[in-house]
Amino acid sequence: MNLKVDETIGHIRDVISDRDKKRGILIHTFQKVQHEMNYLPEESLKMISEKLDIPMSEVYSTASFYKQFYFTPRGDKIVKVCTGTACHVRGAKDVLTQLEDEFNVKEGETTEDLSMTLETVGCIGCCGLAPVATVNEDIVGEIDMKKMEAIIESIKK
Ligand code: FES
Numbered sequence: 001m002n003l004k005v006d007e008t009i010g011h012i013r014d015v016i017s018d019r020d021k022k023r024g025i026l027i028h029t030f031q032k033v034q035h036e037m038n039y040l041p042e043e044s045l046k047m048i049s050e051k052l053d054i055p056m057s058e059v060y061s062t063a064s065f066y067k068q069f070y071f072t073p074r075g076d077k078i079v080k081v082c083t084g085t086a087c088h089v090r091g092a093k094d095v096l097t098q099l100e101d102e103f104n105v106k107e108g109e110t111t112e113d114l115s116m117t118l119e120t121v122g123c124i125g126c127c128g129l130a131p132v133a134t135v136n137e138d139i140v141g142e143i144d145m146k147k148m149e150a151i152i153e154s155i156k157k
Contacts, residue, residue: 022054026062030069039070075110075117077155082132084123090130095143096120102152116155 026048033044040063049056063069081087081096096107099118103111110117126132129141135154140147 022052023062025052026054026059027066030063030066034069038074038076039072042071073110073114075114077116077135078119079116079151079155080119080121080124080134081107082122082124082126082130082134083120084127084130086123086127086130087132091143092120092131095131095133095148098148099151103155 029048029052030040033048034040037044045059045063046056048054049059052059063071079099081092081099083092083096096118100106103116103118105111105116105118107118107120121134124132124134124139126139126141129139131143132139132141133143133151134140135151140151143151
């Protein structure tokens with residue numbers, strides 16, 4: 001029985017190539033850097049390339065393959081306005097416009113002081129609470145004037 005397990009593990013080792021291992025290490029490293037810095041600065045990519053002895057082109061192409069990694073600074077607060085159908089019908093555009101006007105940014109942009117990045121997102125599964133937005137990990141539903149003020153206040157803190 002143990003012999004079979006050893007054989008299987010040996011086979012898995014063969015299947016996982018060095019390339020796969022390096023890719024796994026790369027992604028883990030990107031996640032750590034982004035957790036610390038909020039994005040992947042160019043210098044960090046160069047450093048990763050040198051330390052792991054992986055060509056810069058491969059480091060960059062791996063990072064850019066995944067949507068979760070960013071190459072420009074992001075805001076302390078990531079605000080995502082849901083623009084799914086239910087939220088659209090119940091005023092998502094107004095929510096987005098108010099935030100754009102208040103912070104002088106457009107969708108996809110980050111404020112100069114890095115306090116906020118404004119994005120849109122498809123349905124996040126809380127359609128009954130439309131219109132909905134997320135502020136980092138928090139979901140804010142049934143956004144009215146009062147809740148919009150609270151969102152704005154939390155970003156300005
Ligand atoms: S459409 Fe916005 S939560 Fe579903």
